[in-house]
Amino acid sequence: DTGVSQNPRHKITKRGQNVTFRCDPISEHNRLYWYRQTLGQGPEFLTYFQNEAQLEKSRLLSDRFSAERPKGSFSTLEIQRTEQGDSAMYLCASSPRDRGANYGYTFGSGTRLTVV
Amino acid sequence: AQTVTQSQPEMSVQEAETVTLSCTYDTSENNYYLFWYKQPPSRQMILVIRQEAYKQQNATENRFSVNFQKAAKSFSLKISDSQLGDTAMYFCASTTTSGTYKYIFGTGTRLKVLA
Numbered sequence: 001d002t003g004v005s006q007n008p009r010h011k012i013t014k015r016g017q018n019v020t021f022r023c024d025p026i027s028e029h030n031r032l033y034w035y036r037q038t039l040g041q042g043p044e045f046l047t048y049f050q051n052e053a054q055l056e057k058s059r060l061l062s063d064r065f066s067a068e069r070p071k072g073s074f075s076t077l078e079i080q081r082t083e084q085g086d087s088a089m090y091l092c093a094s095s096p097r098d099r100g101a102n103y104g105y106t107f108g109s110g111t112r113l114t115v116v
Numbered sequence: 117a118q119t120v121t122q123s124q125p126e127m128s129v130q131e132a133e134t135v136t137l138s139c140t141y142d143t144s145e146n147n148y149y150l151f152w153y154k155q156p157p158s159r160q161m162i163l164v165i166r167q168e169a170y171k172q173q174n175a176t177e178n179r180f181s182v183n184f185q186k187a188a189k190s191f192s193l194k195i196s197d198s199q200l201g202d203t204a205m206y207f208c209a210s211t212t213t214s215g216t217y218k219y220i221f222g223t224g225t226r227l228k229v230l231a
Contacts, residue, residue: 102217107160
């Protein structure tokens with residue numbers, strides 16, 4: 001297992017376009033998280049999946065954002081009608097059910113989005 | 117609501133010296149966990165050390181140790197024998213023991229180890 005994989009690593013898009021990011025967690029991890037990290041800030045929680053169920057969404061996740069985790073495996077995060085304020089690093093993390101997230105997440109390398 | 121505050125945006129330390137990074141937090145929970153994560157330049161975030169709030173003993177992982185002061189809601193990270201590879205952003209984070217286990221992160225401290 002190569003850890004949490006995120007694609008693409010970098011994405012440059014024009015304002016108003018839609019973008020989709022993918023996260024492949026560690027295979028036996030049933031918990032999956034998305035965070036957003038802007039320059040000079042710590043990561044901020046966006047949403048959480050337990051298996052295929054999206055159990056919590058932050059108020060940061062506006063109607064333009066949607067996340068899915070079909071079949072409880074990989075997850076996608078889509079941003080519609082991108083705005084310059086969406087420019088950030090989008091981090092995915094996963095953790096196993098039996099140990100819980102209190103033992104720490106495994107993070108991916110992130111997708112850096114630049115909206116021009 | 118939980119909050120985490122890191123008041124040192126940047127720090128530097130000479131190689132082989134010891135440095136302490138500060139973190140304070142606020143929570144209404146009785147039980148919670150605290151973490152320090154390291155984010156090297158252009159690389160993924162990795163867990164450095166974790167502390168369970170109900171344990172009085174300070175956590176230690178090799179050259180990394182914490183000073184957990186529960187009453188003061190303080191959770192500092194000490195790095196001994198600093199190495200060039202310790203150069204990174206360091207984030208303090210907290211989480212509750214139930215629900216989604218989402219983390220609340222501080223704004224980070226950029227640590228540079230000087231040769």
